Amino acid sequence: MKRAARLALLATALGAATTEAAAQPVAASLDSLAVLSQTRAVVTVTDRSGRRVRGRLEEASPAGLVVRSGDALQRIDAADVRSVRARREDSLAGGALIGAAVGGGLSSLQFLDNECRDDGGCYAAVAINTGLGALVGVAIDALIRRQVEVYVSPAPTPQPAITATPFVERGRAGARLTVEF
Numbered sequence: 001m002k003r004a005a006r007l008a009l010l011a012t013a014l015g016a017a018t019t020e021a022a023a024q025p026v027a028a029s030l031d032s033l034a035v036l037s038q039t040r041a042v043v044t045v046t047d048r049s050g051r052r053v054r055g056r057l058e059e060a061s062p063a064g065l066v067v068r069s070g071d072a073l074q075r076i077d078a079a080d081v082r083s084v085r086a087r088r089e090d091s092l093a094g095g096a097l098i099g100a101a102v103g104g105g106l107s108s109l110q111f112l113d114n115e116c117r118d119d120g121g122c123y124a125a126v127a128i129n130t131g132l133g134a135l136v137g138v139a140i141d142a143l144i145r146r147q148v149e150v151y152v153s154p155a156p157t158p159q160p161a162i163t164a165t166p167f168v169e170r171g172r173a174g175a176r177l178t179v180e181f
Contacts, residue, residue, distance in 0.1 A: 026149060026151060026152055027151045030061065030151065031060060031062045033150065033151060034060045034061075036057050036060065036150065037057045037058060037060045037066075040056045040057060041056070041057055041087070042055070042057075043055070043057045043084055043085065043086050044084070045065060045067055045076055045081060046082045046083045046085075048080050048082050050082075053076065055068045055069035055074070058073065064077040064080070064081065065084070081151070082153050083153065084149070084150050084151040085149050085150065086147070086148055086150045087145055087146070087147055087148075091141065092142060095137035095138050095139075095140055095141030095142075096134040097137070099133040099134045099136045099137020099140070100130045100131070100134040100137065101133070102133050102137075103131070103132055103136070104129060106129070107125055110122055160179060160180065161179070162177060162178070162179050163177070163178040164176070164177055164178075165178070
């Protein structure tokens with residue numbers, strides 16, 4: 001039983017390692033997205049009004065983005081960009097490792113039976129199930145495509161608003177000042 005527990009722990013550790021490696025920080029500026037424009041990555045750009053433009057990133061500069069959507073090039077000014085999301089495929093190697101660990105781990109439980117330890121067919125079954133598990137893991141990961149947020153425009157800094165309201169009352173005149181933060 002200790003062996004099965006170790007294999008389950010290994011599968012969990014492999015799963016945690018592959019998800020940790022997929023995490024990436026968000027770019028600080030639009031020109032940081034130039035790497036995506038070199039690979040012509042598929043992106044979804046959301047502007048300030050909430051409109052989404054999806055296509056291949058052709059150019060990224062501090063002035064804005066150029067996205068090819070179909071046959072048309074769309075220029076989006078930096079001031080209008082609210083967020084950029086890029087499509088990322090899941091790692092096939094991670095799926096293969098997790099699938100192999102699960103397939104091989106579950107089939108190795110047959111060795112808890114004393115009769116199976118001397119049978120070559122049991123070892124072959126573990127090898128076959130490990131390979132099948134790896135194939136299933138790769139197939140599942142090939143289907144996973146997700147959108148990752150790669151840029152979010154910085155929130156505008158609020159400017160204090162000062163309002164002056166003139167007033168005239170009996171015997172005095174002036175202005176009331178209101179300051180909002």
